[in-house]
Amino acid sequence: xxxxxxxxxxxxxxxxxxxxxxxxxxxxxxxxxxxxxxxxxxxxxxxxxxxxxxxxxxxxxxxxxxxxxxxxxxxxxxxxxxxxxxxxxxxxxxxxxxxxxxxxxxxxxxxxxxxxxxxxxxxxxxxxxxxxxxxxxxxxxxxxxxxxxxxxxxxxxxxxxxxxxxxxxxxxxxxxxxxxxxxxxxxxxxxxxxxxxxxxxxxxxxxxxxxxxxxxxxxxxxxxxxxxxxxxxxxxxxxxxxxxxxxxxxxxxxxxxxxxxxxxxxxxxxxxxxxxxxxxxxxxxxxxxxxxxxxxxxxxxxxxxxxxxxxxxxxxxxxxxxxxxxxxxxxxxxxxxxxxxxxxxxxxxxxxxxxxxxxxxxxxxxxxxxxxxxxxxx
Numbered sequence: 001x002x003x004x005x006x007x008x009x010x011x012x013x014x015x016x017x018x019x020x021x022x023x024x025x026x027x028x029x030x031x032x033x034x035x036x037x038x039x040x041x042x043x044x045x046x047x048x049x050x051x052x053x054x055x056x057x058x059x060x061x062x063x064x065x066x067x068x069x070x071x072x073x074x075x076x077x078x079x080x081x082x083x084x085x086x087x088x089x090x091x092x093x094x095x096x097x098x099x100x101x102x103x104x105x106x107x108x109x110x111x112x113x114x115x116x117x118x119x120x121x122x123x124x125x126x127x128x129x130x131x132x133x134x135x136x137x138x139x140x141x142x143x144x145x146x147x148x149x150x151x152x153x154x155x156x157x158x159x160x161x162x163x164x165x166x167x168x169x170x171x172x173x174x175x176x177x178x179x180x181x182x183x184x185x186x187x188x189x190x191x192x193x194x195x196x197x198x199x200x201x202x203x204x205x206x207x208x209x210x211x212x213x214x215x216x217x218x219x220x221x222x223x224x225x226x227x228x229x230x231x232x233x234x235x236x237x238x239x240x241x242x243x244x245x246x247x248x249x250x251x252x253x254x255x256x257x258x259x260x261x262x263x264x265x266x267x268x269x270x271x272x273x274x275x276x277x278x279x280x281x282x283x284x285x286x287x288x289x290x291x292x293x294x295x296x297x298x299x300x301x302x303x304x305x306x307x308x309x310x311x312x313x314x315x316x317x318x319x320x321x322x323x324x325x326x327x328x329x330x331x332x333x334x335x336x337x338x339x340x341x342x343x344x345x346x347x348x349x350x351x352x353x354x355x356x357x358x359x360x361x362x363x364x365x366x367x368x369x370x371x372x373x374x375x376x377x378x
Contacts, residue, residue: 069091
């Protein structure tokens with residue numbers, strides 16, 4: 001609740017302090033006594049935009065400050081603390097400073113805050129909203145339309161009877177029940193469209209199923225075709241390696257062996273050279289391993305033209321589907337997996353409708369029970 005209001009240099013007010021008591025507080029007075037000015041200062045605490053015109057003549061700033069007790073509003077205390085605003089002794093001090101030169105400033109417990117945060121905490125609402133009611137609720141002399149509203153009467157009743165939880169539970173389940181009924185109508189209405197859609201999906205999926213895509217193998221299909229097309233070049237490269245390293249009169253292997261023999265003689269002259277020579281020995285081993293690996297790989301290449309034609313034909317089929325259903329093989333596989341799921345749902349839609357109807361029926365019984373409990377409590 002609002003405990004205290006301080007106003008200074010605002011409109012016709014020089015300095016004013018009002019302490020409010022628990023229960024009903026009435027401000028009365030003749031026309032022109034300043035009641036409306038006081039209401040304007042309260043509106044500023046609720047987040048209304050400030051104007052430099054409201055500053056008292058001859059002054060540079062105006063200040064409106066309100067002290068609120070949040071003992072019964074732990075929700076607001078928690079929200080303030082989440083924003084880094086400390087709350088001591090359940091007190092919230094709201095201060096607004098209106099300047100003739102700058103924009104007005106808002107402070108919540110001494111922390112400079114945006115106007116939007118002030119509106120979140122002290123909002124000018126008329127309708128009753130249960131345990132989260134505003135800190136200030138202002139009603140004017142013409143705000144009597146709610147007296148004719150049945151929903152407003154119900155709000156008052158549910159607030160007074162502490163029935164908001166029961167009501168919210170009923171409303172939530174009623175929303176779910178309404179959505180179920182809508183889904184059932186949609187499924188039944190689209191039965192003919194469903195059959196056409198199912199035929200179309202099955203046709204497309206069969207094209208994919210016939211391909212029997214294998215991600216582990218087909219991802220490398222393009223590279224395999226490239227290898228087969230260039231198999232003669234790869235074999236020639238393997239032969240070149242063998243010739244340069246082993247076959248030539250002045251081969252790499254022969255020259256390296258001669259160098260290693262000479263290195264061993266030098267090592268006998270200087271023991272410190274032995275460690276350095278080991279890298280040359282390692283080079284001989286690495287060269288031999290490399291040539292063996294290249295020769296073994298090339299020998300495994302199947303240069304059969306029939307195998308190349310088969311792989312190119314398969315790649316062409318994959319590219320054709322890929323152009324329509326996915327940027328790459330993984331995306332295409334995911335697309336058809338979702339298509340498979342849709343086909344399954346459509347094929348089992350009759351059973352799905354029965355399941356939805358059963359859920360709606362059970363929920364309707366639960367709603368009737370909740371409605372009776374809420375009606376009895378009211």
